[in-house]
Amino acid sequence: MASPLTHIAVGYVLFRIANQYFTELTGTVKRLILICGALGAATVVDMDFVLGMLHHDLAGYHNQQSHSLCAAVVVGIGVGVLGRLLTGHRMRRWLTLGLVATLSHILIDFLTIGRGVQLLWPLTEARFTSPIPLFYGLRWSEGVWSSSHLLTLANEGPIIAALLWLTQQKLSRHAVEHIGEG
Numbered sequence: 001m002a003s004p005l006t007h008i009a010v011g012y013v014l015f016r017i018a019n020q021y022f023t024e025l026t027g028t029v030k031r032l033i034l035i036c037g038a039l040g041a042a043t044v045v046d047m048d049f050v051l052g053m054l055h056h057d058l059a060g061y062h063n064q065q066s067h068s069l070c071a072a073v074v075v076g077i078g079v080g081v082l083g084r085l086l087t088g089h090r091m092r093r094w095l096t097l098g099l100v101a102t103l104s105h106i107l108i109d110f111l112t113i114g115r116g117v118q119l120l121w122p123l124t125e126a127r128f129t130s131p132i133p134l135f136y137g138l139r140w141s142e143g144v145w146s147s148s149h150l151l152t153l154a155n156e157g158p159i160i161a162a163l164l165w166l167t168q169q170k171l172s173r174h175a176v177e178h179i180g181e182g
């Protein structure tokens with residue numbers, strides 16, 4: 001699995017992009033719901049980690065069926081219904097945000113060195129992993145103070161920084177074009 005930092009950063013980027021589309025959503029509370037929806041959907045499938053910790057069996061509980069296309073659809077529908085109920089905003093947009101954010105998580109874990117993800121569960125429990133990994137991944141099994149976490153940070157830090165910088169550049173340009181049109 002990649003570290004939570006990358007999943008949170010991608011969730012934040014999706015929030016910034018979604019901000020452009022949820023234009024009817026005004027007020028601090030509704031903005032908070034939007035950022036919670038994006039960050040929540042980008043990270044929620046790793047909550048099986050808690051079950052693994054409670055049962056002292058991380059590998060047995062974490063990154064199982066939760067990291068599948070089927071689970072992404074379930075999370076997407078959940079975010080769609082909740083978002084609609086809490087804000088009255090179009091369910092289709094919330095559903096899309098939930099689905100894209102969850103798929104981003106599964107894609108990142110697919111691109112991480114490790115045992116891969118059960119992408120097509122329940123059709124098959126086979127695990128799929130990218131032949132060209134992008135992320136070194138976080139090795140919880142090596143303990144909290146393992147020096148391998150420095151490698152994780154050295155790998156993910158520049159990717160996160162580049163992603164945030166690109167998003168900022170793109171959105172700034174979009175805003176300038178918008179003012180220019182107005």
Ligand SMILES: [Zn+2]
Pocket residue numbers: 001002045046063067105109
């Ligand atoms: Zn994960």
